[in-house]
Amino acid sequence: MTSEHQTLALFLFSVFVALTLAITSWASRSRHGTAEEFYAGGRLFSPLENGFAISGDYMSAASFLGISGLIALYGYDGVLYSVGFLVAWLVVLLLVAELVRNCGRFTLADVVAARMRARRVRIAAGTSSVTVSVLYLVAQMVGAGSLVALLLGASGGAQRGWAMAGVGALMVTYVVFGGMRATTWIQIVKAVLLMGGAITLTVLVLIRFHGNLNELLNTAAERSGHGGAFLGPGLRYGQDTVSRLDFISLGLALVLGTAGLPHILSRFYTVPTARAARRSVVWAIGLIGSFYLMTIVLGFGAAAVLGSDGVREGDASGNSALPYLSLALGGGAGSTGGTILFAIVAAVAFATILAVVAGITLASSAAVAHDLYTSLRRRHGRQGWSEVKVARVSAVGIGAVAIALALLARDQNVAFLVGLAFAVAASANLPVLLFSLFWRRFTERGAVWSVYGGLVPALLLVVFSPVVSGSEQALVPSVDFHLFPLENPGLVSIPLGFLFGWLGTVTSPSPADPARHAETEVRALTGAGAV
Amino acid sequence: MDKYDGSDAGSAPASLEDPWYDVPVDHWGDWDGDAAGEPVAVPPPRAAPGDRTDEVYLAVQRSPEFREVRSQYRRFVVPAAVAFLGWYLAYVIAATAAPGLMARQVAGAVNVALLAGLGQFATTFLLTWAYARHARLRRDQAALDLRWDVTMQTRRDSNL
Numbered sequence: 001m002t003s004e005h006q007t008l009a010l011f012l013f014s015v016f017v018a019l020t021l022a023i024t025s026w027a028s029r030s031r032h033g034t035a036e037e038f039y040a041g042g043r044l045f046s047p048l049e050n051g052f053a054i055s056g057d058y059m060s061a062a063s064f065l066g067i068s069g070l071i072a073l074y075g076y077d078g079v080l081y082s083v084g085f086l087v088a089w090l091v092v093l094l095l096v097a098e099l100v101r102n103c104g105r106f107t108l109a110d111v112v113a114a115r116m117r118a119r120r121v122r123i124a125a126g127t128s129s130v131t132v133s134v135l136y137l138v139a140q141m142v143g144a145g146s147l148v149a150l151l152l153g154a155s156g157g158a159q160r161g162w163a164m165a166g167v168g169a170l171m172v173t174y175v176v177f178g179g180m181r182a183t184t185w186i187q188i189v190k191a192v193l194l195m196g197g198a199i200t201l202t203v204l205v206l207i208r209f210h211g212n213l214n215e216l217l218n219t220a221a222e223r224s225g226h227g228g229a230f231l232g233p234g235l236r237y238g239q240d241t242v243s244r245l246d247f248i249s250l251g252l253a254l255v256l257g258t259a260g261l262p263h264i265l266s267r268f269y270t271v272p273t274a275r276a277a278r279r280s281v282v283w284a285i286g287l288i289g290s291f292y293l294m295t296i297v298l299g300f301g302a303a304a305v306l307g308s309d310g311v312r313e314g315d316a317s318g319n320s321a322l323p324y325l326s327l328a329l330g331g332g333a334g335s336t337g338g339t340i341l342f343a344i345v346a347a348v349a350f351a352t353i354l355a356v357v358a359g360i361t362l363a364s365s366a367a368v369a370h371d372l373y374t375s376l377r378r379r380h381g382r383q384g385w386s387e388v389k390v391a392r393v394s395a396v397g398i399g400a401v402a403i404a405l406a407l408l409a410r411d412q413n414v415a416f417l418v419g420l421a422f423a424v425a426a427s428a429n430l431p432v433l434l435f436s437l438f439w440r441r442f443t444e445r446g447a448v449w450s451v452y453g454g455l456v457p458a459l460l461l462v463v464f465s466p467v468v469s470g471s472e473q474a475l476v477p478s479v480d481f482h483l484f485p486l487e488n489p490g491l492v493s494i495p496l497g498f499l500f501g502w503l504g505t506v507t508s509p510s511p512a513d514p515a516r517h518a519e520t521e522v523r524a525l526t527g528a529g530a531v
Numbered sequence: 532m533d534k535y536d537g538s539d540a541g542s543a544p545a546s547l548e549d550p551w552y553d554v555p556v557d558h559w560g561d562w563d564g565d566a567a568g569e570p571v572a573v574p575p576p577r578a579a580p581g582d583r584t585d586e587v588y589l590a591v592q593r594s595p596e597f598r599e600v601r602s603q604y605r606r607f608v609v610p611a612a613v614a615f616l617g618w619y620l621a622y623v624i625a626a627t628a629a630p631g632l633m634a635r636q637v638a639g640a641v642n643v644a645l646l647a648g649l650g651q652f653a654t655t656f657l658l659t660w661a662y663a664r665h666a667r668l669r670r671d672q673a674a675l676d677l678r679w680d681v682t683m684q685t686r687r688d689s690n691l
């Protein structure tokens with residue numbers, strides 16, 4: 001990497017930061033300081049705007065750099081990620097989006113609380129929302145540090161630390177001053193930039209191979225060093241039974257977790273009706289689907305253009321494949337085209353991280369203020385700050401916690417955290433959400449058991465998994481207390497979440513209130529009483 | 532403020548298609564108006580007439596109109612969800628358990644695995660389109676009418 005690349009990349013990134021700060025300052029001037037405004041941006045976004053914002057919220061740097069890098073390294077096994085991340089949206093569209101919009105106000109716990117007015121249900125759902133958000137946030141922030149090291153050649157620990165602190169400070173600024181309105185527009189801008197970057201690179205790859213996909217795939221297979229095996233599954237997950245089960249576990253977590261991610265659910269409250277929520281998901285599926293199709297072309301393109309050594313050059317885990325591909329497509333290192341394309345890809349990757357972390361910070365501050373604080377405060381009967389003020393303060397607190405955790409974990413391989421966040425969302429959030437919406441007999445005890453019955457096993461299984469101890473890449477490589485063979489707990493913890501929900505319900509001392517169920521069902525399907 | 536209004540004007544076509552867009556606020560308005568002041572932990576509006584509201588919802592739930600909306604929803608969503616989750620699981624399991632089958636060449640460099648992967652994309656897009664169309668044609672109008680009924684009934688009760 002020459003200093004030209006870095007200067008241009010830094011310049012483009014500064015332009016993006018300036019733009020996001022302008023958006024934040026505009027949003028903070030037009031805000032009214034209400035909860036409606038802070039959590040839901042006034043609920044008046046159009047489906048098109050919200051569709052772009054959902055895509056901007058969902059497509060992380062892990063998708064942009066990570067999946068294309070995985071495809072460049074392992075060929076077809078990387079494609080499995082693209083498919084899982086997209087198919088997950090059918091769960092959201094069919095089972096969750098409209099009903100959540102109709103039943104809730106700001107958070108996931110609102111939907112469950114529409115069925116059960118109990119405080120402990122809200123506390124449980126709020127706790128699992130915060131857990132999912134913090135896991136995902138730390139993964140993104142460590143990713144930001146690695147990205148800086150990778151793209152700007154700043155390999156020193158101090159620079160990576162500053163990059164994480166900077167990302168943390170920016171996301172807290174967006175959320176505290178701009179709330180949902182600023183976050184949404186930042187996500188829209190980012191989605192446009194990301195799609196633009198992906199389309200440009202895809203077109204360049206296709207031009208390079210004369211629009212002949214067959215030639216692209218054959219060249220990729222040949223230059224990867226794996227031959228025909230590169231185009232079939234098994235290079236990454238095919239070694240033994242454990243790695244196969246691990247992949248099935250991850251696949252399950254990806255497809256079921258998306259519908260339980262708090263920052264995705266909170267996006268449905270920014271549109272006026274369930275119908276608008278549905279139409280925004282349709283837009284989002286179109287955008288996300290085309291994006292993941294392009295990552296497939298880009299991944300195979302990187303393997304074909306760079307070859308197996310080129311893909312590993314900057315980073316052995318493949319994250320550098322796309323930046324190096326852009327350098328090569330623009331004319332190679334030292335050329336003007338290469339410099340510009342590289343800088344654009346680097347800036348888009350930064351923009352991607354910022355938009356995603358802002359969305360997660362907002363959702364977790366909503367869970368802290370709207371779910372945890374209001375429940376706990378009432379229990380103690382104290383009068384305190386207004387909810388929005390608490391939300392702003394908790395955004396600062398969550399930002400600080402995320403920066404601290406990211407600094408602690410900055411030299412670790414935290415790729416598993418993304419899969420873990422999806423697994424926890426699928427185990428703790430999805431069962432309680434689906435049971436509340438669809439099961440007539442679901443009770444308060446069922447709700448509480450379902451949340452903790454998914455959350456606790458998921459976290460415990462990770463603590464006793466090979467990612468924490470017992471292997472060379474583990475967080476604590478020196479000791480070995482791993483008992484559970486899989487890296488992703490989803491295969492076990494997701495069924496447990498559903499099982500405990502059922503168990504808690506059938507052992508409940510009092511049956512479910514039919515009026516509550518009638519109200520939830522009528523509201524969910526018609527929108528009566530929706531805010 | 533002016534820019535804010537501008538963005539609303541931009542989304543006006545969406546709200547015009549949806550007559551409900553600004554109707555329900557007049558009753559629940561008191562409830563939301565103080566948003567900054569008193570946080571409300573419980574989402575649904577159940578201010579004064581607790582039992583009466585319950586009765587309205589129970590009656591609507593039993594009404595043939597609502598049962599029609601619900602069965603239209605279920606008739607589409609249940610088979611569709613079973614189908615796409617089954618197809619996705621079959622795909623993931625085939626990729627991990629039967630890599631030989633997946634690697635079989637079909638045409639040129641294209642093998643079964645690539646076709647199955649692209650097939651997942653295709654079915655996702657297709658199902659999205661079909662669901663949106665089904666909801667628009669079979670559910671939206673009836674759901675809107677029911678929403679109107681429920682809102683009128685609960686409002687009348689609370690004004691008594």
